[in-house]
Amino acid sequence: MDLSTKYLGMELKHPIIASASPLTSTLDGIRALEDAGASTVVMASLFEEQVRAEDTAYAMYTEHGSYSQPETGSYFPELSDYDSGVSGHLDTLRRAVEAVDIPVIASLNATTTEGWTNYAARLEQAGAAALELNVHFIPADPAMSSRDVEAHYIEVLRAVKGAVKIPVALKLSPYFSSIGHMAHDLAGAGADGLVLFNRFYQPDVDLGTMSVKSDLHLSTSYETGLPLLWIALLAGRLNCSLAATSGVEAAEQVIKYLLVGADTVMTTSALLRHGPSYLQSMLTHLAAWLEEHGYPSVAAIRGLRSVKQLDDVSQLLRAQYMHLLTEYVPATLAA
Numbered sequence: 001m002d003l004s005t006k007y008l009g010m011e012l013k014h015p016i017i018a019s020a021s022p023l024t025s026t027l028d029g030i031r032a033l034e035d036a037g038a039s040t041v042v043m044a045s046l047f048e049e050q051v052r053a054e055d056t057a058y059a060m061y062t063e064h065g066s067y068s069q070p071e072t073g074s075y076f077p078e079l080s081d082y083d084s085g086v087s088g089h090l091d092t093l094r095r096a097v098e099a100v101d102i103p104v105i106a107s108l109n110a111t112t113t114e115g116w117t118n119y120a121a122r123l124e125q126a127g128a129a130a131l132e133l134n135v136h137f138i139p140a141d142p143a144m145s146s147r148d149v150e151a152h153y154i155e156v157l158r159a160v161k162g163a164v165k166i167p168v169a170l171k172l173s174p175y176f177s178s179i180g181h182m183a184h185d186l187a188g189a190g191a192d193g194l195v196l197f198n199r200f201y202q203p204d205v206d207l208g209t210m211s212v213k214s215d216l217h218l219s220t221s222y223e224t225g226l227p228l229l230w231i232a233l234l235a236g237r238l239n240c241s242l243a244a245t246s247g248v249e250a251a252e253q254v255i256k257y258l259l260v261g262a263d264t265v266m267t268t269s270a271l272l273r274h275g276p277s278y279l280q281s282m283l284t285h286l287a288a289w290l291e292e293h294g295y296p297s298v299a300a301i302r303g304l305r306s307v308k309q310l311d312d313v314s315q316l317l318r319a320q321y322m323h324l325l326t327e328y329v330p331a332t333l334a335a
Helices: 027-036 048-063 087-099 113-125 146-163 179-188 221-234 251-260 269-274 278-292 319-328
Strands: 005-007 010-012 016-018 104-109 130-134 168-172 193-196 203-206 211-214 241-244 264-267
Touching: 005 241, 016 278, 027 087, 027 278, 048 113, 087 104, 087 113, 104 113, 113 130, 113 146, 130 146, 146 168, 146 179, 168 179, 179 193, 179 221, 193 221, 221 241, 221 251, 251 264, 251 278, 264 269, 269 278
Parallel strands: 016 264, 104 130, 130 168, 168 193, 193 241, 241 264
Antiparallel strands: 005 010, 203 211
């Protein structure tokens, strides 16, 4: 059975990717995922705020009390090899690239143009096979128009593409007024791939302390609907790779995403729930489904249920409403 696929110009042995998570933040975790059969991994994101916070803390400790006495320049020795808060992340990436035989994709979440370009270049120098831009941008200013928001994403992409030579993918949110138009603009601006969709963690309020808190919920298969729809609408219409993410609990979701046209399928929650070895179970069930239905490869099913292959697009856009009405309206009312 041929499970191979191509993503961001890279030949992969199968379409299941271990996406950014605590499992991909360490060398041991990345090795375990390779041993479990991952075709590639997306390393845990490098956050610009975290780097700046570490730099601030380092400066505070090394400068605290300096020259407080005539004979005292500092109470803490400077680290001769300190290379800002990014050094540990880059070291993990370098060692992972040397230790495993699968591609390691770096993930970057920055807040400034300098951060996007500088850290992207350094991740490339550390050996990343490709770069995933984890753009978490909330337009809190009501004066900022949708056009301005979209322009921000294009500017980030172009700045990064100008700083690196490796493939660049964007992990997008579904919160655009026209996702299809945005996807085409990003592909036209040079995106090598799009990852649909990013699950932003939302704030909550602790009623006991009246403080804002964050609450992490792993995804469920219920969340596949939105990326499933948009991959079906975009597959075969863009000159870039499409990766599906969100709601991948088992091989069933992988198969559905491939059917609507995804090149690869990313999973985090399932691996956090069941451990890296669960990857092998997903691959086994994917291969078994293909064989049972008479398909010789992943390529044979890709896009069979995308818009380009459907005679009636309403099957994707409106039919579910009619299905719900006929299924849930009481028989007496339906009569």
